[in-house]
Each structure stands twice: as C-alpha cells, then as structure tokens.
Amino acid sequence: MIVPLIDSHCHLDQDAFDDDRDAVIARARAAGVRRLITVGAGGPLASNRAAVALAERDPDIFAAVAVHPHDASEITADTYTTLRALWAHPKVVAVGETGLDYYYRHSPPETQREHLRCFVREAGRAALPLVIHCRDAFPDLLVILREEDAAAIGGVIHCFSGTAAEAEACLALGFALSFSGIVTFKNAGDLRDVVRATPPDRLLIETDAPFLAPVPHRGKRNEPALVRDVAEEVARATERPLAEVAALTSANAERVFRLPRA
Ligand SMILES: [Zn+2]
Numbered sequence: 001m002i003v004p005l006i007d008s009h010c011h012l013d014q015d016a017f018d019d020d021r022d023a024v025i026a027r028a029r030a031a032g033v034r035r036l037i038t039v040g041a042g043g044p045l046a047s048n049r050a051a052v053a054l055a056e057r058d059p060d061i062f063a064a065v066a067v068h069p070h071d072a073s074e075i076t077a078d079t080y081t082t083l084r085a086l087w088a089h090p091k092v093v094a095v096g097e098t099g100l101d102y103y104y105r106h107s108p109p110e111t112q113r114e115h116l117r118c119f120v121r122e123a124g125r126a127a128l129p130l131v132i133h134c135r136d137a138f139p140d141l142l143v144i145l146r147e148e149d150a151a152a153i154g155g156v157i158h159c160f161s162g163t164a165a166e167a168e169a170c171l172a173l174g175f176a177l178s179f180s181g182i183v184t185f186k187n188a189g190d191l192r193d194v195v196r197a198t199p200p201d202r203l204l205i206e207t208d209a210p211f212l213a214p215v216p217h218r219g220k221r222n223e224p225a226l227v228r229d230v231a232e233e234v235a236r237a238t239e240r241p242l243a244e245v246a247a248l249t250s251a252n253a254e255r256v257f258r259l260p261r262a
C-alpha cells in the first residue's frame, strides 16, 4: 500500500545524484513521497543555488538554504548577502542546515558557534524556521538557542540522534525532532525510545539522502523513496499504524515549514 509521505530533509543537489536525479525524484513519487525539502547547505553557495533551482522547477520540492557547520570557516560577509537574496525566494522554506558538529570539527568550534548565532538572527529577520544539525555538541547548541531566543523562531533538529534528556531540552525550546534512517539501525534502541517519547505533533521523518540509508539498504546511497523505511520503523517503535505516522509527520512538516496547501 502506498502512503503519502514527506521527506523533510535530503540533499538532491549532491553529485551522488548527478547521473540519475530525475529518476530518483520519480522513484520518490512512486513510493508515495508527495513533497521533499532539499537542503542546499551541503557545500558553499553553489549547492544552495542548485537546491533553489531544483525547487523552482518542481512544485513538490522546497529548499532550505544556509551553510553547513562543516563549512563555517568559508563564510564571508558576501556569503550572507547572497544567502539573504535566496531566503527571500518563495520556494525557500527554512534557514539551514546550520548548527554545530564537534564530531568531525571540519571548521573550528568557535567559528561554528559564531555563525550559528548569525543564522539564528538571520532566520528571525527572514521569518523562516531553522533546520539545525547537531553532532556531539548539544550543551553548546542549547546555550546558543536559549541566548538567541530561537524558541521564538522554531524549526527542527534534523537527524536527531541525541539522548532523551537532549531531546527534552530541544522540545522545551519548541523545536520538532526529525528522525532519519538511524532509527532503523540495530544498535539504535535508545533512539527508538526517544521516538516513542516524542510528542506526536513534534515528530518529523527524513532521509538525509544521499547519506544514512536505512536498513536494509544501510551502506548504500540513500534516496528520498527510502523515507518509507523510516516511517515504517517509527510506526513499529510507536505502535501506530503506518498511515497514521504518515499523516502526522506530513502535517508536522507542513506546519513547521509553512508549506502551501497541496
Ligand atoms: Zn546534517
């Protein structure tokens, strides 16, 4: 049975899709994916422009625009000027992904923190929700979100993989939690407990494609069609019918990103 789903976070602009991007989008539709949010922040500005171009040519694709914490050290004042023009685009629905990644530390943590603060302020000015990436950095993330009053802006902690206490703190700030294929991994029992404890009106699903393919595709290139596997795992973990998980995660994504009525 096909159920209507939204992939709330993927990276369709990435080179991994250069050979078959249209086929990937067609497979997503065939699998029931009605809408996709493609995140341009997978590299510097070119990836953002590519994400917006994809959103422009397809009514079911929307874009999120910012610079990933990995690339924070490449940001200049000009970067913000360019991004502001993109945030004003009608198909751009979020500022992101921004955040902190202390696992890879591709950019110095200090630089990541500085730009996270800037992006929260920019999101407030642009009146767009935030897409937050956080790896091994929740204490600092929470300090910045509180100090910058991110609760007034809201958004989603994408690919949530933190602890129950970290989830609670993010929920208390009004953020939704988006779960990826990680919830299908065998050793993700604690994360499935977090899924169960997340209020149903704060639960989103995503692929983060081309990364993080869910079981049984783990290790291969991921694609938006596989958000169905994430939905099935969330249904199992929360003991809800798949159709209910599909309906509530879609409604949540539409509300958080203020998508136009389909
Ligand atoms: Zn991310």
Ligand SMILES: [Zn+2]
Pocket: 009, 010, 011, 039, 097, 208
């Ligand atoms: Zn991502």
